[in-house]
Amino acid sequence: MTPKDETPARVGVFGLLGSGNLGNDGSLEAVLRYLRAEHPEAVVDALCGGPEAVTARFGIPATRLHWYRGEYRTASRAAAIAGKGVGKLVDVYRTAAWVRRHDVVIVPGMGVLEATLPLRPWGFPYSLFLLCASGRLLGTRVALVSVGAARIKSRPTRALVRWSARLAAHRSYRDAQSRDAMRAMGVDTARDEVYPDLAFFLPAPRASEPTGTRGTVCLGVMDFHGGNDDRARAEEIYRRYLDGTITFVRTLVAEGRPVRLLTGDECDLSVVEAILDAVDSPLVTAAEPASLADLMHEMAAADTVVAVRYHNLICALKTGTPVLALSYAAKSEALMERMGVGAYCHPAREVDADRLLEQFRELEKHAAEVRQTLAERNRVATDQLAQQFTALTTTLFPANSHAHAPRKAR
Incomplete structure (x- = not known):
């Protein structure tokens, strides 16, 4: 008080x-x-x-x-x-x-x-x-x-x-x-x-236990045209990203895999529509998440996640769901490395559908150990953020600093 x-x-x-x-x-x-x-x-x-x-x-x-x-x-x-x-x-x-x-x-x-x-x-x-x-x-x-x-x-x-x-x-x-x-x-x-990204302090649902059958793949999409230095080839980057993603989805659907499309920003809806138009199958559905909590619930129910947006990756990592990053910046690779899954990155600017599928199959092959690694790294991330908030209280609120650490998110 x-x-x-x-x-x-x-x-x-x-x-x-x-x-x-x-x-x-x-x-x-x-x-x-x-x-x-x-x-x-x-x-x-x-x-x-x-x-x-x-x-x-x-x-x-x-x-x-x-x-x-x-x-x-x-x-x-x-x-x-x-x-x-x-x-x-x-x-x-x-x-x-x-x-x-x-x-x-x-x-x-x-x-x-x-x-x-x-x-x-x-x-x-x-x-x-x-x-x-x-x-x-x-x-x-x-x-x-x-x-x-x-x-x-x-x-x-x-x-x-x-x-x-x-x-x-x-x-x-x-x-x-x-x-x-x-x-x-x-x-x-x-x-x-x-310290870790603040989103690691949010509560997360537990990932579903593997059923032994190949289940849903969540695909986090992005209206991606490159960065500040890519303006001259923005349309080329977008086209290659979209074409490679569509090929990836078609292959999964041909194998009978359900694919759930997820966004991280309102502008990503155009990519969802493009994929739905290109892959006309009841196996491909789209969610309309309104928060990171919504994203986490979708990803916790999936077998595997493939995602571009940085916070889509965090949601998958936080739930402990095996995830492959379509990396558009070094921050994504650093995040995956920090969480012990740095091998599962693919460049968003140069999507190669064959190589992407190869990495995806390798991820699913090692899903059990990936889940164990993520559980361990998540505990560390939560502890580190609790330490940050304690330090923040001391720095910003010196008159009413607490001796105890903030409650950890579960």
């Missing part, structure tokens, strides 16, 4: 939350679980991409991240371009005013320090810089918690990301290569720690 003479901590959460990306919202859910367990007196609200969705789902007040509502739509007309420009100036004051109302602002996970997917410097990197600069100027502690980072070639984006990290009061990363990337971009990371 908070002493009567002590004002409850005012905590803000920040990011592209409530915008349709299940992984981002899962990271927020993990942080809110921590705050509600360890700091129930804290007054929490959000500055985010989808405030209505965040309030409806998580029950906290939320403010729209951008003044200009068309921020992430392509601007071709003069009015739209002017609107974006004015919005950038208005957001300076809006962000500072929001930050000023808080003692602490937490950026929960997400790849906020990377550009592995198409990204413009004046989009989210600019917003993150405004947040961190406002925090430093106004005395509000900004914490980047278990975030992802990667070396960035674009000079404007790299500069914004570097200064955002430097201005934050606390930084931790979801893998060692993220910390290495920030060090390579000129950030002093000597006191920064590495």
